[in-house]
Amino acid sequence: MEDSRLSRRKFVLSAIAAxxxxxxxxxxxxxxxxxxxxxxxxxxxxxxxxxxxHPGLADVVYADVAASLFTxxxxxxANGQLLxxxxxxxxxxxGGNWFGVDEDRQVAAIRNIQGExxxxxxxxxxxxxxxxxPAVWSHLGYPGSSKEHGGYKHRGFNDIxxxxxxx
Amino acid sequence: MMGKQFTPDDAxxxxxxxxxxxxxxxxxxxxxxxxxxxxxxxxxRLTLADVENNPPLMDxxxxxxxxxxxxxxxxxxxxxxxxxxxxxxxxxxxxxxxRALTTYGQIDAGTSLIDWPLTLxxxxxxxxxAELKMGVSGSHAIPPSEESxxxxxxxxxxxxxxxxxxxxGRMAINPVARDGRPGCQQIGFCHAGCAIGAKWSTLYTEIxxxxxTGHFELRANSMAVRIDHDKTGKVTGVIYRDQEGKLHEQKxxxxxxxxxxxxxxxxxxxxxxxxxxxxxxxxSGQVGRxxxxxxFGAVLAVMPKPVNMHRSARQTGILFDEQAHNPERGFxxxxxxxxIGGDPHTMSDTLGGWGxxxxxxxxxxxxxxxxxxxxxxxxxxxxxISLHDTELDASGLPVPVVEYRNHQNTDAMRDHAIGASxxxxxxxxxxxxxxxxxxxxxxxxxxxxxxxxxxxxxxxRWGQAHDVPNLFVSDGSIFSSSGAxxxxxxxxxxxxxxxxxxxxxxxxxxx
Numbered sequence: 001m002e003d004s005r006l007s008r009r010k011f012v013l014s015a016i017a018a019x020x021x022x023x024x025x026x027x028x029x030x031x032x033x034x035x036x037x038x039x040x041x042x043x044x045x046x047x048x049x050x051x052x053x054h055p056g057l058a059d060v061v062y063a064d065v066a067a068s069l070f071t072x073x074x075x076x077x078a079n080g081q082l083l084x085x086x087x088x089x090x091x092x093x094x095g096g097n098w099f100g101v102d103e104d105r106q107v108a109a110i111r112n113i114q115g116e117x118x119x120x121x122x123x124x125x126x127x128x129x130x131x132x133x134p135a136v137w138s139h140l141g142y143p144g145s146s147k148e149h150g151g152y153k154h155r156g157f158n159d160i161x162x163x164x165x166x167x
Numbered sequence: 168m169m170g171k172q173f174t175p176d177d178a179x180x181x182x183x184x185x186x187x188x189x190x191x192x193x194x195x196x197x198x199x200x201x202x203x204x205x206x207x208x209x210x211x212r213l214t215l216a217d218v219e220n221n222p223p224l225m226d227x228x229x230x231x232x233x234x235x236x237x238x239x240x241x242x243x244x245x246x247x248x249x250x251x252x253x254x255x256x257x258x259x260x261x262x263x264x265x266r267a268l269t270t271y272g273q274i275d276a277g278t279s280l281i282d283w284p285l286t287l288x289x290x291x292x293x294x295x296x297a298e299l300k301m302g303v304s305g306s307h308a309i310p311p312s313e314e315s316x317x318x319x320x321x322x323x324x325x326x327x328x329x330x331x332x333x334x335x336g337r338m339a340i341n342p343v344a345r346d347g348r349p350g351c352q353q354i355g356f357c358h359a360g361c362a363i364g365a366k367w368s369t370l371y372t373e374i375x376x377x378x379x380t381g382h383f384e385l386r387a388n389s390m391a392v393r394i395d396h397d398k399t400g401k402v403t404g405v406i407y408r409d410q411e412g413k414l415h416e417q418k419x420x421x422x423x424x425x426x427x428x429x430x431x432x433x434x435x436x437x438x439x440x441x442x443x444x445x446x447x448x449x450x451s452g453q454v455g456r457x458x459x460x461x462x463f464g465a466v467l468a469v470m471p472k473p474v475n476m477h478r479s480a481r482q483t484g485i486l487f488d489e490q491a492h493n494p495e496r497g498f499x500x501x502x503x504x505x506x507i508g509g510d511p512h513t514m515s516d517t518l519g520g521w522g523x524x525x526x527x528x529x530x531x532x533x534x535x536x537x538x539x540x541x542x543x544x545x546x547x548x549x550x551x552i553s554l555h556d557t558e559l560d561a562s563g564l565p566v567p568v569v570e571y572r573n574h575q576n577t578d579a580m581r582d583h584a585i586g587a588s589x590x591x592x593x594x595x596x597x598x599x600x601x602x603x604x605x606x607x608x609x610x611x612x613x614x615x616x617x618x619x620x621x622x623x624x625x626x627x628r629w630g631q632a633h634d635v636p637n638l639f640v641s642d643g644s645i646f647s648s649s650g651a652x653x654x655x656x657x658x659x660x661x662x663x664x665x666x667x668x669x670x671x672x673x674x675x676x677x678x
Contacts, residue, residue, distance in 0.1 A: 052515075107522070147363070151353045160473075163323045163595070
């Protein structure tokens with residue numbers, strides 16, 4: 001796990017450097033209040049968990065989802081601006097560092113900006129990264145690709161046994 | 168597979184733009200009659216081996232991603248068009264739905280309802296042909312689709328809620344092997360392409376059958392950009408762009424446009440000229456207008472025990488009880504409820520939102536049941552496809568602008584359908600229930616509609632342009648009203664009928 005975190009951190013830093021928007025905004029640079037998804041302890045990871053709070057799902061999954069979103073959004077300037085706008089708006093909601101306030105205030109801040117277009121884009125991006133994540137599928141009991149197993153024709157497509165008799 | 172090859176200056180061919188349900192069908196039907204056809208398809212040609220159970224990957228391979236402004240449409244750019252992605256639900260329209268204006272009246276000042284210039288009786292023989300072509304389950308001698316868990320929940324709940332007309336038929340997915348294609352294996356990824364070809368798609372039915380006739384050439388990666396005409400106003404050929412960006416012209420005796428509504432409207436509007444200053448075939452001003460999508464809605468319910476909705480074809484199960492026109496419900500037209508499944512992302516995206524209310528559903532993924540609402544959507548002139556004044560896309564074409572808003576009739580119908588759905592799932596003890604809009608843009612109709620009066624629409628009862636005798640529209644754009652049910656079967660029936668008409672006109676030397 002340490003190795004993958006380190007490589008992720010390296011990747012995140014290079015993504016920040018490559019993004020003109022994020023490289024000029026302090027909140028994305030390494031530091032105590034950094035937004036970048038370099039670990040389980042970042043604002044973007046926190047945001048991922050608050051949006052899709054599945055009890056029992058490990059922090060490392062949310063960190064991975066946040067890193068995935070960060071990687072895809074920071075790679076082009078329009079999406080980088082959306083990401084920065086979302087972070088900036090959340091920080092502004094709490095008058096400083098959104099990541100540093102308690103959960104109730106964090107959630108209230110999200111509710112206040114949820115109608116904004118930049119938030120919708122971030123939410124859609126995190127939704128995709130999260131609900132296509134193999135660890136999330138395992139957690140939900142969803143097995144993914146089935147064609148290599150011949151589908152479910154002989155594997156329970158009609159095995160429901162709790163319905164009342166009708167007709 | 169290689170068909171015949173035609174030269175660009177061969178003006179005897181019919182050029183078909185698009186290879187989906189409408190284009191693929193009209194092209195094959197013409198080729199079967201010995202009429203030479205060149206089919207231009209903007210997308211590339213996949214094989215079944217390219218189909219993976221990976222929705223984002225398959226969306227990248229076959230989805231339509233060119234720039235569009237406004238409402239999203241769930242359509243494809245690939246050989247086979249959106250028949251690669253569709254669920255396969257194939258109900259017929261009802262008799263009264265061909266008489267929308269007569270039956271419902273003009274709902275308000277904003278609606279622009281008309282009747283179809285043809286009747287169900289006239290289309291019925293072509294529905295038969297379409298059902299046999301596509302292998303619609305539960306029609307003719309084809310068995311109904313097998314009853315999956317999600318279907319059984321839907322059916323049991325519907326019966327307990329007092330409904331009677333529920334079927335596992337009317338699916339263009341082989342329940343058993345037929346026409347050289349296997350029976351459904353319940354793989355569950357219909358929307359990412361059927362990996363075994365059990366679901367009807369023109370990619371592996373109409374297109375290869377047409378190629379075997381020796382009268383058909385498919386040109387994939389060929390984006391039609393403009394239709395040319397002569398001084399008399401007859402179309403003479405189609406300009407298209409190849410994969411390298413090079414422009415070509417294919418001469419034509421007649422042209423059939425089947426690009427799914429946005430591209431159909433765009434090429435007509437983009438083919439303006441001195442003779443047709445508002446766009447080809449647009450003297451009425453109706454090209455791009457009256458864009459209809461259906462009343463859409465979705466419902467999710469957390470059931471008390473496992474359903475495992477992922478273990479079956481995306482859709483099996485239609486409830487017809489509410490599809491009649493019954494104004495006492497407070498809206499015009501009717502709707503169908505259709506059981507539907509999906510992967511976690513699809514379910515999350517359908518629910519929208521976030522937080523613990525969201526995860527209350529998602530944490531119970533195995534226990535989820537879901538259904539899709541599709542119902543009559545009144546035509547409105549304001550709902551339209553137009554071209555952006557200045558913005559061009561990567562291939563130099565004006566960016567299409569899609570403007571669509573739900574009518575209050577649509578909102579009232581959806582509310583009623585959600586109430587009915589709640590009764591269905593709560594009759595089985597559902598623990599959580601959600602119902603809402605589902606602006607998915609998978610059913611697209613009306614932007615070149617058939618009309619008896621040339622002032623009211625773009626095409627006549629054969630889908631032939633009122634203004635241009637050798638120009639046809641062959642996709643859902645020609646629907647005069649939406650009806651309640653999924654459009655593809657009707658698109659295919661109309662395309663078969665249109666091909667008969669074109670052949671007859673050619674035999675009479677009037678085309």
